[in-house]
Amino acid sequence: MNMLVAEQVAIFLHIISHHLKNRVTKHHFNRSGETVSRSFHNVLNAIIHLQDVLFKKAEPITVNSTDPRWKWFKNFLDALDGTHIKIRVPTVDKPRYQTRKGDIATNMLGVCTPNMQFVYVLPGWEGSVADGRVLQDAISRRHGLKVPHGCYYLVDAGYTNCEGFLAPFRGQRYNLNEWRQGYQQSTPEEFFNMKHASTRNVIKRCFGLLKLRWGILKSPSFYPSHKEAAQFRYRSFPYYDQLTAIYVKDRTTGKDAQTAADIIEEIDVEDIADTNTHEERNDFHGCEADVSLDDMDLSATQPQPARNQELFNYSFIPLQPTTLNVASKIMTTLWKITKQ
Structure with a gap:
């Protein structure tokens, strides 16, 4: 080319x-x-x-930090959350990708630093899956999300509050809009939730800027995410939508979820296979070519x-x-x- x-x-x-x-x-x-x-x-x-260049390395907030937003969370690593990205999938897969709002989307897990630099991304899970299941898959992968000892990520109430992941208090005010209306916190739990929401809001801003900058993330992609999608076009089946909504929605598998490291391994395997195929095509089965370079027209090979x-x-x-x-x-x- x-x-x-x-x-x-x-x-x-x-x-x-x-x-x-x-x-x-x-x-x-x-x-x-x-x-x-x-x-x-x-x-x-x-x-x-370029994943090693584009993804930043997580660094915990130091004990002597004086930043008014981060100083409340010593050893805090990054903010973690999931977001939905609308895509096009075959009709047979739509129930698994349908979100609570009725959109057909994929659930992407993202982790970013306090200065809005992404550290980890896991796309590909079906939109109907719970955020906690995506996180469980992320930490169990060979190239998955790592939690250093003594450090933690900030997560919302949709995740389990456990070692390495700090969630807000349930049943208490949390959303920043509630604090902007002039409401004053009256309990230690509400004060904690206010600081937690203010700090974790950085991942929401990252997702917002990402979708604002790249138009391909705003609406379903023109490029199908499944090569087999063509075989399902223009086909009908009585009561198909009702049956799939009942029996297929909970069958999320995450088979399309991949990290950048996983994709690189696949690319390297494909490159090796292509190289071997190319060498086989150039194999003359032990025969030597009797054409010299002097007899060849090299004009087509010039830049x-x-x-x-x-x-x-x-x-x-x-x-x-x-x-x-x-x-x-x-x-x-x-x-x-x-x-x-």
Whole structure:
């Protein structure tokens, strides 16, 4: 694929920022739909390989901290919560992905630092599953969420209050909106809940900014999350919706939940398989080729100018300085991957 790495990154950022379909993007960049799709997945793989750079390391709040928001929670690591991201799934899977609000979504677990930097993310669980079950899966994985001894994460009342995870008092005022209305705490439990909500609110802000910045997270993706989805189109079955709502909703499995480390392992296995297949295709079964380099036409292998390079323009993609820094790291990683 004769295409600049910078253009591939621009295509990727353009799609996830504005939530555009493939056929719209290919006209913007004057590329084929296959090229757009391949570029998108190339950059996506590069981003996943950047997990050590993009994910920050958790550091507990020190005992001598004087910050008015964090000083109440010594050895506090990060804030933890789940959020729903709307997606498209086959009809047969909709009951498992249906949330309490009736949306078809996936339940994503996120952990962020006090300065709004993500530490851990586990996407892929069905929307109908309880947050506690997603957390249980996260801490039981080989590349899962780690809780250092003596430290803890702040969680809401939807999680169990146990070692390593500090939840608020149940049956007491908690939401920040209640405190903003001028209500004064009257018990130690309410005072604790107010400080807890103020501190844990950082993860809510992270989710809000993430969905505000990347348009692809605001509404169901145009890109199906299951390759088998096509076989279920335009098919009907009497009372299908009623039956699946009864028998399928509680059968959440989390089979599509993966961390970045899990995905990298799959990518590496696929790369090894592709390499072996390529070597087998180039195997002449012990025969030596009698064609020398002098007899070959090497003109087609010479670097060619990028197609429509003079027409390519990044001006319609407004990027913030932080996004530019990430894009630079993505380009470097993508270039290294393509050279392997």
